[in-house]
Amino acid sequence: MKPAAFDFVRAETLEEALETLASHGGDARVIAGGQSLLPMLNMRLAKPAVLVDIMGLPALRAIRREGDAIVVPAGVRQAELLASAEIAAQPLLAAALPFLGHYQTRSRGTVCGSAAHADPSAEIPLCLVALGGEVRLRTRRKARRVKAADFFTGMMTTAKADDEMIEAVAFPVAQPGSAYAFKEYSRRHGDFAIVGCAARVASDAIDLAVCGVADTPERRSFPRLAGSALDDALNAFAWALDARDDLHASARLRRDLVRAMGRAVIEEAERCLA
Numbered sequence: 464m465k466p467a468a469f470d471f472v473r474a475e476t477l478e479e480a481l482e483t484l485a486s487h488g489g490d491a492r493v494i495a496g497g498q499s500l501l502p503m504l505n506m507r508l509a510k511p512a513v514l515v516d517i518m519g520l521p522a523l524r525a526i527r528r529e530g531d532a533i534v535v536p537a538g539v540r541q542a543e544l545l546a547s548a549e550i551a552a553q554p555l556l557a558a559a560l561p562f563l564g565h566y567q568t569r570s571r572g573t574v575c576g577s578a579a580h581a582d583p584s585a586e587i588p589l590c591l592v593a594l595g596g597e598v599r600l601r602t603r604r605k606a607r608r609v610k611a612a613d614f615f616t617g618m619m620t621t622a623k624a625d626d627e628m629i630e631a632v633a634f635p636v637a638q639p640g641s642a643y644a645f646k647e648y649s650r651r652h653g654d655f656a657i658v659g660c661a662a663r664v665a666s667d668a669i670d671l672a673v674c675g676v677a678d679t680p681e682r683r684s685f686p687r688l689a690g691s692a693l694d695d696a697l698n699a700f701a702w703a704l705d706a707r708d709d710l711h712a713s714a715r716l717r718r719d720l721v722r723a724m725g726r727a728v729i730e731e732a733e734r735c736l737a
Contacts, residue, residue, distance in 0.1 A: 466504035498572035499580035593672030642735035658720035664732035
């Protein structure tokens with residue numbers, strides 16, 4: 464199929480992009496890399512009246528460090544983040560990004576575009592939730608920041624308003640005394656995860672985040688556990704995610720993967736912490 468007809472605005476300033484969104488509301492969509500949006504246009508799952516291209520805006524292209532966060536603006540491609548010097552400050556990102564699609568799609572797709580698409584199996588939303596990151600939104604009148612756990616509201620749905628655009632996402636850097644690990648299971652490397660797990664382990668706590676099971680990435684915190692106590696905590700988390708059968712995997716397989724990979728990433732992070 465081909466997309467329904469739409470107007471195209473190549474924004475020359477951020478203000479122009481925001482003004483177009485304000486004028487058209489839900490009939491406008493921002494396009495950057497287009498790796499998520501273009502297939503939806505072609506299948507007519509999305510039928511915007513106006514597309515607003517923001518990739519020509521220099522202010523949205525530079526990764527920067529702000530205090531204890533890596534700030535990634537809306538024009539930064541996934542490959543650029545993976546190749547950046549800043550990524551060394553967050554090993555979870557460094558571990559997860561090579562699993563994000565393929566080289567060709569990472570070279571076009573943007574980090575913020577993945578957040579906006581909000582696929583429940585995607586690595587960028589998982590990392591944002593796992594790290595307690597935030598999404599920075601802007602309209603022509605105001606800006607606001609939303610915690611990642613509150614931004615992803617359902618399967619491919621977010622807390623972004625129609626006249627807002629994601630200006631940037633922010634990933635907290637590694638915390639002193641913490642170690643991180645990531646694993647995912649998919650049919651082929653580069654496919655969306657059937658289940659993905661991200662862990663942070665500190666001296667007295669474990670944070671485990673999971674994607675591909677519930678409608679949004681989910682995170683749980685535990686005290687440092689071992690043996691059957693950790694098995695019990697992972698089993699409770701697996702059942703709480705309300706896994707469902709689909710064409711890719713059964714609910715039972717997903718629960719088993721949460722238990723097995725959850726323990727694996729926790730143990731890997733513990734080895735790095737030792």
